[in-house]
Amino acid sequence: MSDLEIKNLHVEIEGKEILKGVNLEASKGEVAALMGPNGAGKSSLGYALMGHPNYKVTAGKITFKGEDITKLPPNERAKKGLFLSFQYPSEVPGVSMANFLRTAINSRRDKKPTSTGVDGAQSQQRNSANGGMRNRAQPDLRLGNPMPVGEFIKQLREKMKMLKIDESFMHRYLNEGFSGGEKKRAEILQMAMLKPEMAVLDETDSGLDVDSLKVVAEGINRLLNPETGVLLITHYQRILDYVKPNRVYIMMAGKIAKSGGAELVQQIENKGYESIKVKAQ
């Protein structure tokens, strides 16, 4: 059983079906690559995984670490260890990167159901209604009281150094006025700080020059460990030269058209997505 399992997932936006029965698995400690042409539904899968309210799941389910998360709000998914690196991250004026990250970290550490508000209370109910999975009520070992400021700043500095992000970005407003490449690095920085168990990286390579790509890929590689897995969504094979996938999924028109090992990447590189389409039919 894989940590992340997507079974027969159907998703629609504003009444239009965009994912038409997706099956996909990814596990901690591994890299799964999701490739496909523009408009295949790759980013939609990323949003649906994270629980974007506009992406309605009409059939199928998503399980994470054996638990059905299909109906959880985004923050509950995040707390369970899911992370999405956005292709186009929102700019949040007035909220500094440091302030935001500290709020996010402390929000995840805070497990008391009373202080997580309406969402927390609902999920607690849902858990008990489902029965079983009693271990979920147990606090995660990494969670606890708010992270001390000194410890937080120390970690943030370290990770920024690793991703070659200037320290001044700490105090800049989140993503505001960042270049495309800076936004992508900032997303990976958030991943590094939040330490997810499964990170979905949506087109993290797009808009990066070769040097930035190397820095970002190196960052991802260093974050990979037995407790962290990656689902890498990409249009090109470029980033896969640096981050080696264990399995590869090719998505076409809202479905997985083919899956296999790293050798699939080379096939796409040589023959393009058209070759898959023919086989799939």
Next chain:
Amino acid sequence: MTLQSTKTEIFEDGALSEAAVRKISAAKKEPAWLLQQRLAAFEAFEELPMPQLSYGLHVNSPVNIALNELRPVENIINHKSCSEGNAIVEDLSVAAIKYEDVLRPLITSNDFRNKLEALHSAFWNSGIFVYAPKMKSRGTAEHVNLHLQQRQTEIVAIVVVAEQNANIVVTESLTTTAAVEGNAYRIECINVKAAANATVKFATLQKLGSNANSTILRKALAEKDAAIDWVDISTGEGSMKQETITALNGEGANSTITGAFFGEGSQQLDILAKEVHNARNTKSNIRIKGALQGKAKAIVQSFTKIMKTAANSEGRQKANVLLLSDTARASPIPKLEIDNYDVKASHEAAVGQLDAEKLFYLMSRGLTSREAATLAVEGFFEPLLRELPVAELADEMRETVHNKLKADEEGLAR
């Protein structure tokens, strides 16, 4: 420096009559010229119409004043004088004798725009004079803090005069006592004059309770190379009509008006910020940000007027209102009136809601919908607060925003 203490005297007859005018003036031991000014204002009060309370087709000011409820004589307040460094704070009626040459030309006026202004001039029952004498060169700023706690209806006059090269920061914080019964109306006029090369920052922190509706008029004139910065943090719970008007009369003068408000419940806010450029090389900037939840309503007028005489001037304005509920309403009314080709001017006004994509982004990192909304609203105000000319008030606003959002937990978490 902080204004020390106040004293209340109780009189029986309180109606808005000529006798009441004389009673207030006598109780305050005012000089004859000031009584004459009050009486002239009373005459105008009887003749003038109420102020314009509607703008455009569908926007009406929410603030109505029941004149028959006003009892200025019942609550006459005398302020104790204090001074520290060069600046002086004095009861306005006492100052009318000591500083007649300064105050008489400033206070003497028959130019009332409406009934309310005349009422104020005739019946003010609490007056404060802040005086920053002439300096050889512009030094570091002196701070005057006015803590004005309201018990019942008050009609307040504040006059600030900064003579040549003076540099002064005046902060008034308006609160109501817990003991207020019924409605405590506040009518306040602030009159600021900055002489050549003087700098005045005037900040109002309005924290009046829900039973204290207010009308606050803030007027300033800036002479050559003078600077006037208005700050207005409105976190009170009552309805409010507030006007801030600066006349840039001297060459090279500049002024900013920075306002932040948070309205909730059934609060109604009517805000006007106006900069009038009368002289060359003058600069102004209006920035207003507000958030409304519940059924709160706001009218935000920003008005930049550049006269023919004000070549090479620059006027900017920006107003943003964030609606946090489906029932809150806001009408920003931006206005530019320019009578000179050689100027730079810009305006921007927007009403919006929290961006759903932004909230999803924040929630995807583990923040609850409420935490995400709170962070986004705090972020909305933050750029303005970081540049607040009177930085001390930024934390007041931050705290209020945080607490009011917390109180409205369910509304935001929808």
